[in-house]
Amino acid sequence: MVILILIGIIPCLVGTGMVVRGYRNRAVSLREISVKNQCEILRDFLTTEAYLDNPDSDIINNELSMLSNIYNGRILIVDSDFRVVKDTYDIDTGKTSVTKEVVSTFTSGKGTSSYDDRNSYILMTFPLSDASGVAEGVMLVSVSTNEIVQNARVLENMGLVIVVLVMLAVLFIGYFLSGWLVKPFVRVTHAIEDVTDGYEDEAISVPDYTETVAMTTAFNQMLSRVRQMDNSRQEFVSNVSHELKTPLTSMKVLADSLNGQEGLPIEIYQEFMQDITQEIDRENKIISDLLSMVRMDKKAASLNIEECAIQDLLNGIVKRLRPIAENNKITLIMEPMPEVYAEVDESKLSLAFSNLIENGIKYNVEGGWVRVSMTSDRKYFYVTVADCGVGIPADQQEHIYERFYRGDKSHSTTIEGTGLGLAIARSAIVLHRGVIKVNSKEGEGTTFQVRIPLKHQR
Numbered sequence: 001m002v003i004l005i006l007i008g009i010i011p012c013l014v015g016t017g018m019v020v021r022g023y024r025n026r027a028v029s030l031r032e033i034s035v036k037n038q039c040e041i042l043r044d045f046l047t048t049e050a051y052l053d054n055p056d057s058d059i060i061n062n063e064l065s066m067l068s069n070i071y072n073g074r075i076l077i078v079d080s081d082f083r084v085v086k087d088t089y090d091i092d093t094g095k096t097s098v099t100k101e102v103v104s105t106f107t108s109g110k111g112t113s114s115y116d117d118r119n120s121y122i123l124m125t126f127p128l129s130d131a132s133g134v135a136e137g138v139m140l141v142s143v144s145t146n147e148i149v150q151n152a153r154v155l156e157n158m159g160l161v162i163v164v165l166v167m168l169a170v171l172f173i174g175y176f177l178s179g180w181l182v183k184p185f186v187r188v189t190h191a192i193e194d195v196t197d198g199y200e201d202e203a204i205s206v207p208d209y210t211e212t213v214a215m216t217t218a219f220n221q222m223l224s225r226v227r228q229m230d231n232s233r234q235e236f237v238s239n240v241s242h243e244l245k246t247p248l249t250s251m252k253v254l255a256d257s258l259n260g261q262e263g264l265p266i267e268i269y270q271e272f273m274q275d276i277t278q279e280i281d282r283e284n285k286i287i288s289d290l291l292s293m294v295r296m297d298k299k300a301a302s303l304n305i306e307e308c309a310i311q312d313l314l315n316g317i318v319k320r321l322r323p324i325a326e327n328n329k330i331t332l333i334m335e336p337m338p339e340v341y342a343e344v345d346e347s348k349l350s351l352a353f354s355n356l357i358e359n360g361i362k363y364n365v366e367g368g369w370v371r372v373s374m375t376s377d378r379k380y381f382y383v384t385v386a387d388c389g390v391g392i393p394a395d396q397q398e399h400i401y402e403r404f405y406r407g408d409k410s411h412s413t414t415i416e417g418t419g420l421g422l423a424i425a426r427s428a429i430v431l432h433r434g435v436i437k438v439n440s441k442e443g444e445g446t447t448f449q450v451r452i453p454l455k456h457q458r
């Protein structure tokens, strides 16, 4: 509204000022021209009649009085001694007048013309020259421009009245127009408030302006992202509860079956207790995997970055997993590796590689192998974990990084796992701004390729 008022009023004020000033300048210059013309005629008359020698000439004095009356001005005739020979106001006759304009006219032999804006009068001088062109006297004419100034004031007042009228009109129009213009934005606000208060669940739409469309589209995108996050949170919570409940249910069944029967041999108790211990181990594994994953979910700022020898890190993992591999009758092969130093979070990354190698051992065939190799270039190091195991069917490959996703039901029941290993590994690699890729063929084997920058980028 303020902008509308300013747009309406400023041009009016500027316009009025320009019109008034234009009128005044034009009127003054027209007055100057006409006075000058009349005075030049009179000046020629004065020179031919040798007025300076005969200042009592009635004809000329009448002419002088007439001219000064017409223009509401005053005429002074000054001779070469700067004595006032004639003053149409009869005030300064006989006195001396040494003004700047008179002196300049005598010395240059040319007339002057100036306008005194403050006191509103035009001042002109005309030389009264002899036949040889030497100034013998000066005609000093001052003409009042009061009337022009008064006309300009009337114009100015009229302009101000127009400005006030425009201001009222703009206030009136501005009030309604600004309300009307911002209405779609008010609608957007209301729609967002409805969603926030929970009255509305749908995407909002206010198609009045391009801007409101852009705003609502951005809001809808944010809303769908929030919903997606909410859904995945709910799904995660229900998955966690389910996964944590399964071992508890098994333990309860085992314990109940022992409780329900009396006089069972000690061997049965031992066997059942072993099963219960296994379930406790499984519960423990799920909880520790969950904790690892929650740690990975934190921002990259939580990384504990240090320079680390990657070949030593991999060697350590292989050494730790070798007994498990041997138990499963799997050969764990460590290819010769270059010395590579990189800025990484050692514990998070070693968890990621452990999970990959462990999977290679778990999802393998008797007498199979798992091969770990590493190379590097100037920017990255590359770790490859390959196995000759069961492989991942093509349609499952896109899901393997999802939390709690466990592949083929036939082997997921026999092979232990929580479905969190690859989710953890991927989070750790992504936190390092790295990439993980899988290449697998069912029945032939699986290769995981990991690429991680040598220098940590924040």
Ligand code: ADP
Pocket: 355, 359, 360, 363, 387, 389, 390, 391, 392, 400, 401, 405, 406, 407, 408, 412, 416, 417, 418, 419, 420, 421, 422, 423, 446
């Ligand atoms: P978990 O091993 O606990 O089931 P992961 O997240 O580590 O969970 O793996 C998810 C799924 O991906 C596994 O259930 C398995 O089906 C498949 N998978 C992962 N690694 C391999 C591998 N090396 N060979 C075959 N299948 C694999």
